[in-house]
Amino acid sequence: MSGIPDGFQYTEEHEYVCEAGTEGEYLVGITDYAQGELGDVVFVELPAPGDAFEKMEVFGTIEAVKAVSDLYCPISGEVVAINETLDEDPALVNSDPYGEGWMIRIRVIDPSELDDLLSPEAYASLIED
Amino acid sequence: MAGFPLKGETTPTIFEKSVAGRRGTRMTRSDASPGPLSDLIPTRHLRGKPARLPEVPENEVVRHYTELSLKNHHVDRALYPLGSCTMKYNPKVNEATCRLPGFAGLHPFTPQASAQGALKLMFELAEMLKEVAGMDEVTLQPAAGAQGEMTGVLLMRAYHDAHGEGSTRRRILFPESAHGTNPATAAMAGFDAEEIPSDETGRVDLEALRENLDEAVAGLMLTNPNTLGVFESDIAEISKLVHEVGGLMYMDGANLNALMGVTRPGDMGYDVVHFNLHKTFSTPHGGGGPGAGPVAVKKHLAPYLPVPKVFRREDGSYGLDWDRPESVGKLHGFYGNFGVMVRAYTYMRMLGATGIRETAEAAVLNNAYLTALLKEDFDLPYGRGMHESVFSGSSLKKRTDIKTMDVAKRLLDYGFHAPTVYFPLNVPEALMTEPTETETKQELERYAAAMKAIAREAETDPELVATAPHTTPVRRLDEGRAARQLDLKWSFSGDAED
Numbered sequence: 123m124s125g126i127p128d129g130f131q132y133t134e135e136h137e138y139v140c141e142a143g144t145e146g147e148y149l150v151g152i153t154d155y156a157q158g159e160l161g162d163v164v165f166v167e168l169p170a171p172g173d174a175f176e177k178m179e180v181f182g183t184i185e186a187v188k189a190v191s192d193l194y195c196p197i198s199g200e201v202v203a204i205n206e207t208l209d210e211d212p213a214l215v216n217s218d219p220y221g222e223g224w225m226i227r228i229r230v231i232d233p234s235e236l237d238d239l240l241s242p243e244a245y246a247s248l249i250e251d
Numbered sequence: 252m253a254g255f256p257l258k259g260e261t262t263p264t265i266f267e268k269s270v271a272g273r274r275g276t277r278m279t280r281s282d283a284s285p286g287p288l289s290d291l292i293p294t295r296h297l298r299g300k301p302a303r304l305p306e307v308p309e310n311e312v313v314r315h316y317t318e319l320s321l322k323n324h325h326v327d328r329a330l331y332p333l334g335s336c337t338m339k340y341n342p343k344v345n346e347a348t349c350r351l352p353g354f355a356g357l358h359p360f361t362p363q364a365s366a367q368g369a370l371k372l373m374f375e376l377a378e379m380l381k382e383v384a385g386m387d388e389v390t391l392q393p394a395a396g397a398q399g400e401m402t403g404v405l406l407m408r409a410y411h412d413a414h415g416e417g418s419t420r421r422r423i424l425f426p427e428s429a430h431g432t433n434p435a436t437a438a439m440a441g442f443d444a445e446e447i448p449s450d451e452t453g454r455v456d457l458e459a460l461r462e463n464l465d466e467a468v469a470g471l472m473l474t475n476p477n478t479l480g481v482f483e484s485d486i487a488e489i490s491k492l493v494h495e496v497g498g499l500m501y502m503d504g505a506n507l508n509a510l511m512g513v514t515r516p517g518d519m520g521y522d523v524v525h526f527n528l529h530k531t532f533s534t535p536h537g538g539g540g541p542g543a544g545p546v547a548v549k550k551h552l553a554p555y556l557p558v559p560k561v562f563r564r565e566d567g568s569y570g571l572d573w574d575r576p577e578s579v580g581k582l583h584g585f586y587g588n589f590g591v592m593v594r595a596y597t598y599m600r601m602l603g604a605t606g607i608r609e610t611a612e613a614a615v616l617n618n619a620y621l622t623a624l625l626k627e628d629f630d631l632p633y634g635r636g637m638h639e640s641v642f643s644g645s646s647l648k649k650r651t652d653i654k655t656m657d658v659a660k661r662l663l664d665y666g667f668h669a670p671t672v673y674f675p676l677n678v679p680e681a682l683m684t685e686p687t688e689t690e691t692k693q694e695l696e697r698y699a700a701a702m703k704a705i706a707r708e709a710e711t712d713p714e715l716v717a718t719a720p721h722t723t724p725v726r727r728l729d730e731g732r733a734a735r736q737l738d739l740k741w742s743f744s745g746d747a748e749d
Contacts, residue, residue: 159679161656161673161730161731162729162730162731162732162734163731164731164734164735165735186731187730187731187734188672188673189673189674189676190431212735213731213735216731
């Protein structure tokens with residue numbers, strides 16, 4: 123599992139965004155670094171499809187052995203799907219954060235917001251400190 | 252290290268040790284003939300079939316629980332530096348007094364006239380707590396710290412309601428280092444819980460506080476010394492600012508062990524404080540028994556305290572006052588966890604006023620010594636605390652890949668419980684260490700030596716630390732799975748639910 127995949131974009135709160143394969147839709151999850159810091163994930167609380175979020179609004183919470191954290195929506199948009207398998211198997215966030223451990227699929231309103239997010243290099247130097 | 256053989260990894264449950272017909276004692280046949288049970292107890296309250304109680308002889312019962320206690324860590328074995336939990340040694344005299352038949356056998360429906368000793372003890376305990384807190388009134392009812400918080404916040408709500416501001420004062424503020432129970436309590440009581448940032452010393456950021464204060468603030472919840480062990484030296488100013496906008500000051504009494512007998516929440520401007528009798532006043536906790544979370548308030552909040560309240564009549568007798576029309580009501584069955592009150596009363600009377608102050612001083616001194624011993628090996632991002640210090644394993648992790656959790660697990664091999672880890676949340680890789688006053692200089696040195704040895708092992712033999720513990724009855728547990736698939740219930744094999 124690569125630590126910080128290329129082609130993804132990142133927030134300072136350790137969420138990632140990547141293209142979902144459909145024009146205008148993106149997948150959101152938390153980074154490998156974040157899952158490592160949190161430890162074993164025991165519960166992920168996600169919104170319902172149809173819910174809309176502003177950029178950096180809290181869209182859910184993640185509960186791990188060590189701590190409970192808020193999840194921030196990297197871009198404004200509407201949730202078109204959630205990863206329902208996390209309800210049964212929240213450990214996917216630990217084992218495959220950039221794949222099976224994705225959290226929400228979001229249709230963006232303003233793609234230019236993506237420009238404000240961190241590049242892989244910028245995120246790498248953030249977690250370096 | 253555990254210097255004795257333990258019987259295998261898992262201990263069978265007491266149910267698995269049961270053999271039908273085994274007894275520790277045989278009762279003499281009664282020569283009275285009471286007739287069938289249904290003559291005495293309404294049949295709807297009688298069991299259809301006998302309870303499935305384990306049948307085990309007395310020696311097996313004693314051995315069973317002794318073995319479990321040996322497999323566990325507890326404060327009767329060694330230092331237990333769980334920060335914020337005040338795992339001080341619990342003097343055995345507390346256990347003697349709470350077992351006195353007049354206390355232990357007292358039925359809660361005993362008429363007040365026949366329970367004067369118990370009522371007097373409750374009254375005097377409340378008086379002592381008032382003195383420690385610098386407050387005007389006390390309720391002993393809440394069952395533990397979190398319920399004490401709940402009680403305190405309900406009192407604040409009742410106060411604002413009575414002043415016609417119940418619907419407008421919606422905000423309760425808490426600092427970022429706060430215990431999670433603070434915002435949870437505020438939310439449970441119907442308030443909006445809002446975090447305010449700390450400054451670089453770990454204290455409340457006064458500027459941020461000022462910006463956040465308005466007429467919608469119901470109060471501020473603030474532990475002092477705070478969760479980093481740091482005394483909020485601006486407390487007088489903080490109280491003044493909160494009071495100026497009409498808010499109330501709530502002190503989480505979690506860390507009272509650092510202050511008692513030295514300074515008082517009431518004198519700092521707090522309106523409400525809860526005690527954790529089980530922490531500060533030495534009653535067993537952490538799986539060792541119920542707690543008690545009395546709440547002390549200033550006069551202006553006293554009318555709202557829970558019912559009933561113990562009082563002393565002019566003739567010197569004691570009673571329970573139910574006639575408190577503005578009370579928030581009753582929060583606990585009967586009068587609270589009475590056995591804990593007897594222990595705490597005993598503890599305070601054994602110490603006396605001087606001893607209580609010396610306890611706080613020794614708690615701070617012990618922590619200062621331990622912190623000095625460890626500060627070369629672990630980071631101390633917010634400096635030495637009063638009764639506890641929050642170390643960080645950040646540099647160790649960077650250098651060696653050994654995490655705080657690994658250090659915590661390795662400590663078990665050295666015969667110590669770990670400090671509180673990964674809390675407070677504003678310290679990465681936190682090791683929150685509270686030695687308490689009851690440890691000797693030698694025990695502190697033994698613990699520091701273990702921590703230093705682990706820091707060395709992290710450099711020389713990281714695998715040993717990363718795979719710890721090695722000497723405990725079970726190895727590293729899958730905490731994630733334990734949380735996801737919680738299974739605490741014994742099921743009798745081949746049985747439908749009883």
